[in-house]
Amino acid sequence: MPIQSYRDLEAWQIGMDFVVNVYELTKHLPVEERYGLASQMRRAAVSVPSNVSEGHQLGGKSYRRFVSFAIGSLAEANTQIEIALRLEYIDGPMFDAITRKSTRLRQVLHGLRRSLKTNDEPRT
Numbered sequence: 001m002p003i004q005s006y007r008d009l010e011a012w013q014i015g016m017d018f019v020v021n022v023y024e025l026t027k028h029l030p031v032e033e034r035y036g037l038a039s040q041m042r043r044a045a046v047s048v049p050s051n052v053s054e055g056h057q058l059g060g061k062s063y064r065r066f067v068s069f070a071i072g073s074l075a076e077a078n079t080q081i082e083i084a085l086r087l088e089y090i091d092g093p094m095f096d097a098i099t100r101k102s103t104r105l106r107q108v109l110h111g112l113r114r115s116l117k118t119n120d121e122p123r124t
Contacts (some may be wrong), residue, residue, distance in 0.1 A: 003056075005056075006053035006056040006057065009051050009052060009112070010108050011049075011067070011070070011105070011108045011109050011112045012049045012052045012053055012056075014101070014104060014105045014108055015049030015052055015070070015105060016049050017049040017101060018045055018048060018049075018074075018077075018098075018101050018102060018105050019042075019045045019046055019048070019049060020042055021097070021098050021101055022042060022045035022077060022081075022098070023042060023045075024095060025041070025081070025084070025090060025098055026038040026041055026042060027064065028089060028090055028094070029084060029089045029090075030089065033089070037080060037083060037084060037089075040076075040080055041077055041080040041081065041084070044073050044074075044075045044076040044077035044080060045073075047069070047070070047073035047076075048070045048073045048074050048077070048105070048109075049070075051064065051066045051069040051070035051073060052067060052070050052109075052112075053069075054066050055067050055069075059116060063116055064113055064117060065114040067109060067112050067113045067116060068113060069108070070109055070112070071109050071110065071113065074102065074105060074106055074109065077102070078099075081095065081098055081102070082095075082098070089092055
C-alpha cells in the first residue's frame with residue numbers, strides 16, 4: 001500500500017508508540033523530576049514522530065534533514081532514559097523494554113533516512 005500520509009510511515013507509528021512508552025515510564029520518576037528529567041524525556045520523545053511527520057509534509061531534501069533530527073531526538077531520549085536507570089528511578093526490566101522499542105525505532109529511522117538519500121540522488 002502506498003504511503004498516503006505520515007501516519008502510514010512505520011517510523012511515525014513506532015515513534016508514537018515510543019512516546020506513549022516514555023510517558024508511562026516518566027510516571028515512575030520522583031515528583032521532583034516532573035519539571036526536570038521527566039519533562040526533558042517527554043519533549044525528546046515527542047520530537048521523534050513530530051520531526052518525521054514534519055519532514056514528510058515538507059518533502060525533498062528537508063525530509064531527510066528532519067529524519068536526521070528525529071534520530072538525534074531519539075539519542076537524546078535514550079540518554080535521559082539511561083540517566084533515569086542510573087539514578088535508580090526505573091528498574092532493569094523497564095529499561096530493557098523501552099530500549100527494545102528504541103532500538104527498533106532507530107533501525108527504522110536509519111532505514112528511512114537511507115532510502116531518502118537514495119531517492120534524492122540524481123538519476124543517470
